[in-house]
Amino acid sequence: MFKSFILSYKLKNTYRVNSIIYSIKQLPLIGKRLPTSLYSSKGLKILGNIISTISEILNIFLGKVIYILIMIVSMISMYKGNNENNFIHMFLFLSLAGGLLNTYMFNPTKDKYYAMILMRMDARKYTLSNYYYSMIKVIIGFLPFTLIFGRYYGLSLITCILMPFFVMFIKTIYNSYILYDFNKKGKIKNENVPTKVIWILIAVFVILAYGLPALKITLTENIFYIIFAISFILGIFAFRYVNKFKKYKKAYKSLLTHDNVYAVQKQTSGEVLQTNTLKQIELEKGTTSNKKGFSYFHDLFVKRHKKILMKSAKRTTIITFLIFVTLIFVVEIDEKVSGRINELLMTTLPWFVFIMYIINRGTVVTQAMFMNCDHSMLTYRFYKTPKVIIALFKERLKTLIKINLLPALIISIGLPLLLYLTGGTDNYLNYLVLFISIIAMSIFFSIHYLVMYYLLQPYNVNIEMKSSTYSVVQWITYVVCYLFIQVKLPTLYFGIATATFCILYSLIALILVYKYAPKTFKLRV
Numbered sequence: 001m002f003k004s005f006i007l008s009y010k011l012k013n014t015y016r017v018n019s020i021i022y023s024i025k026q027l028p029l030i031g032k033r034l035p036t037s038l039y040s041s042k043g044l045k046i047l048g049n050i051i052s053t054i055s056e057i058l059n060i061f062l063g064k065v066i067y068i069l070i071m072i073v074s075m076i077s078m079y080k081g082n083n084e085n086n087f088i089h090m091f092l093f094l095s096l097a098g099g100l101l102n103t104y105m106f107n108p109t110k111d112k113y114y115a116m117i118l119m120r121m122d123a124r125k126y127t128l129s130n131y132y133y134s135m136i137k138v139i140i141g142f143l144p145f146t147l148i149f150g151r152y153y154g155l156s157l158i159t160c161i162l163m164p165f166f167v168m169f170i171k172t173i174y175n176s177y178i179l180y181d182f183n184k185k186g187k188i189k190n191e192n193v194p195t196k197v198i199w200i201l202i203a204v205f206v207i208l209a210y211g212l213p214a215l216k217i218t219l220t221e222n223i224f225y226i227i228f229a230i231s232f233i234l235g236i237f238a239f240r241y242v243n244k245f246k247k248y249k250k251a252y253k254s255l256l257t258h259d260n261v262y263a264v265q266k267q268t269s270g271e272v273l274q275t276n277t278l279k280q281i282e283l284e285k286g287t288t289s290n291k292k293g294f295s296y297f298h299d300l301f302v303k304r305h306k307k308i309l310m311k312s313a314k315r316t317t318i319i320t321f322l323i324f325v326t327l328i329f330v331v332e333i334d335e336k337v338s339g340r341i342n343e344l345l346m347t348t349l350p351w352f353v354f355i356m357y358i359i360n361r362g363t364v365v366t367q368a369m370f371m372n373c374d375h376s377m378l379t380y381r382f383y384k385t386p387k388v389i390i391a392l393f394k395e396r397l398k399t400l401i402k403i404n405l406l407p408a409l410i411i412s413i414g415l416p417l418l419l420y421l422t423g424g425t426d427n428y429l430n431y432l433v434l435f436i437s438i439i440a441m442s443i444f445f446s447i448h449y450l451v452m453y454y455l456l457q458p459y460n461v462n463i464e465m466k467s468s469t470y471s472v473v474q475w476i477t478y479v480v481c482y483l484f485i486q487v488k489l490p491t492l493y494f495g496i497a498t499a500t501f502c503i504l505y506s507l508i509a510l511i512l513v514y515k516y517a518p519k520t521f522k523l524r525v
Contacts, residue, residue, distance in 0.1 A: 004122060005129035011119070012111040017052055064141040066482075068149055074485065075210060076153075078340060084154040085218035091146075091163060092219060092227065093209035097202045099170035103191045104134040106178060106255065113256050116249070123249035128242070135172070139164040159221050166228050169235030176238035179245050188254045207326075214330045214337060294388065298395035301373055308368045309361075309403060316359050317407045324414035331422050342422035345415060346430070349437060349494050350487035352411070356441040357481040359407050362449025363474075365400050370459050378523045386518040393454060393513060400446045408442035433495030444502035448477070451509040454517040460524040467524060 072090045076083055105127065115121045142164035150160035182188045189195070194202070212218060219227075291299045302309060331338040377383045415438065416431040425431070452474075458467035487494075
């Protein structure tokens with residue numbers, strides 16, 4: 001089994017190194033001057049291995065600390081009460097939700113496809129060796145931070161040590177259930193496509209994680225020990241079942257097919273994705289439009305693809321509305337929570353830069369536009385003329401802004417309402433600034449993602465991502481937005497600065513599109 005793990009790790013690392021070299025070749029200015037023989041360069045392969053190793057270390061630790069900071073530590077600051085119990089309470093219920101959402105074993109990744117399907121490695125040895133490695137990473141990655149933050153909030157040393165093991169047992173229990181279910185029904189669950197039942201359970205766990213502390217109901221360390229003891233016993237049986245399971249080959253043959261993003265029967269990942277989205281297109285005979293020219297063309301596209309374009313935005317809007325309803329209920333029954341939320345609303349508007357970034361549907365919408373329209377239309381010369389590109393860009397920008405405004409309006413109305421219900425403010429401009437700044441952020445991200453798409457169009461004809469520059473800009477956007485979580489500024493000043501920046505950025509971005517999009521909006525090779 002150890003040999004299988006070493007071979008699989010080398011395979012995964014080779015893929016990472018080649019991906020790094022490929023990304024270097026895609027960089028503007030220098031990329032085209034680098035020869036294909038770069039892939040055989042020992043120096044670059046050593047550099048790639050170093051970067052890959054650093055990436056693996058960051059993967060072990062960075063994700064865990066960000067998770068604890070955002071999902072637990074930042075939320076605890078909103079509650080007044082026993083932070084010790086709040087920490088263990090949130091960690092426990094969020095671990096239950098995470099166990100359902102991130103299994104490690106049933107995530108259909110490229111390395112699994114290459115190893116088990118193309119190279120025909122022993123599926124059982126490959127799966128178990130990599131799963132055990134993943135569980136070791138979970139324990140090693142969480143342990144330093146459960147110790148640091150757990151001890152800071154007053155938890156005992158033994159509790160802090162047990163917390164990462166609890167995460168491991170929960171994941172293994174759920175994985176053993178998936179294998180048992182496959183053994184009975186012959187269908188394997190893809191963790192990237194959770195069922196409605198799983199989404200409901202996740203929602204319940206998240207509500208329990210954050211809702212109960214607002215009502216001053218939290219689990220204690222003693223209750224955690226009882227729950228951990230149950231998970232430990234079930235986990236031992238789960239590990240035995242996972243270890244003795246004999247049908248991994250059959251399970252992965254079922255997983256790594258059309259439901260996967262990987263190819264079989266010479267079908268590319270993009271084509272598989274496109275095939276799945278075609279099922280959501282509405283091709284009713286009566287679908288028409290009163291508009292003319294490219295407005296007519298775009299209007300038909302929106303009407304036929306409204307499920308793809310609107311589904312996630314509507315879902316986010318509903319969830320956002322329910323969150324505000326819950327908050328209004330909480331502030332009405334608890335004065336301490338009400339006062340704390342009032343303080344946060346007056347100083348933590350910068351947090352909403354990251355929140356608006358998360359709920360923005362720019363990536364989903366532009367991908368749908370490419371898959372179901374541009375990847376075919378860009379093969380025609382007339383479609384790449386400046387007049388056509390600019391005309392269609394205007395229509396698409398209007399649509400994307402409307403889509404993103406659905407949840408943004410709930411937030412922009414909900415924040416001033418919450419501010420009023422929690423005691424209000426002496427400066428009435430704060431109400432207006434809260435409303436305008438959220439709307440401005442929503443419009444900013446709509447423009448930002450569409451401009452990125454037109455200036456850095458990242459896909460080739462097979463709907464594969466081929467632009468490292470686009471990925472870098474995405475990463476920079478994420479980092480900058482995340483850093484705003486650490487910023488605390490008066491709402492009035494930050495709101496005015498945000499609205500001003502959004503207006504200036506939007507004007508500059510639109511000018512760049514008008515000037516350069518006719519040259520950059522093309523199929524990648």
